[in-house]
Amino acid sequence: MPAIEVVLGDITSEDVDAIVTAANESLLGGGGVDGAIHRAAGPRLAQAGAGLAPCAAGDAVATPAFDLNPPVRHVIHTVGPVWEGGGHGEADILASCYRRSLGVADEVGARSVAFPAIATGVYGFPPTEAAKIAISTIRATPTEVEHVRLVAFDDETYELLAAAVQ
Numbered sequence: 001m002p003a004i005e006v007v008l009g010d011i012t013s014e015d016v017d018a019i020v021t022a023a024n025e026s027l028l029g030g031g032g033v034d035g036a037i038h039r040a041a042g043p044r045l046a047q048a049g050a051g052l053a054p055c056a057a058g059d060a061v062a063t064p065a066f067d068l069n070p071p072v073r074h075v076i077h078t079v080g081p082v083w084e085g086g087g088h089g090e091a092d093i094l095a096s097c098y099r100r101s102l103g104v105a106d107e108v109g110a111r112s113v114a115f116p117a118i119a120t121g122v123y124g125f126p127p128t129e130a131a132k133i134a135i136s137t138i139r140a141t142p143t144e145v146e147h148v149r150l151v152a153f154d155d156e157t158y159e160l161l162a163a164a165v166q
Contacts, residue, residue: 001139002113002148006161011151012040016072017110019065020101022118023077027053027061033116033153041075042067055079058096060104074108076101080119083126091133094119098137105145112147117157127157131164 011019011033021037024030027049029038038045048063055061060078068075078101081093097118105113115134119125138148150165152158 002143002145004135004138004148004150004165006150006152006158006165008152008155008158010036011114011116011153012036012068014072014114014149014151016112016114016147016149018062018074018076018105018108018113019068019072020060020076020078020113020115020118022116022121022123023049023055023079025054025056025079026050027055027077030122032121037068037075040068041065045075049077052077057081058093058100060097060100062104062108074105074110076104076108076110076113078118080123081125083119083124086129090119090125091129094125094130094133095137098134099141102138102141102143102145106143111145112149113145114149114151116151116153117161120157127160131157131160134161135164 065072078097081090
């Protein structure tokens with residue numbers, strides 16, 4: 001089981017092997033964390049993503065990190081569920097995002113991975129439930145990843161993730 005750390009900050013400046021982005025199915029970039037990662041990595045990230053798209057909700061794929069600063073070598077794109085009230089398998093899809101991202105990290109040899117709070121922005125997943133799913137899934141998923149950093153973009157998300165780790 002990887003060590004899990006919660007930090008408040010900018011995911012694009014994390015000192016890890018791979019950064020996970022909360023992508024849309026096209027993998028062309030979007031708003032929020034995905035837009036920030038695409039801006040930092042440069043236009044080749046969208047070009048590489050387009051060649052792998054579409055990516056289904058709950059799945060994950062990797063591209064090179066392009067213009068992100070080393071040691072980041074990979075961007076792992078995962079598509080979270082759009083919240084529709086919780087009765088449409090959203091929790092299972094969100095858990096799959098974390099499992100598949102760790103599996104892809106293993107495939108590319110990443111030993112440290114930074115995750116955002118997947119699907120809690122424009123996709124509307126309730127942040128408290130999302131934090132619990134993130135932590136329980138990471139803890140339950142067999143992986144060679146040694147260190148997971150959950151990067152919160154605001155104080156509220158940080159507090160929710162920190163509480164879920166305990």
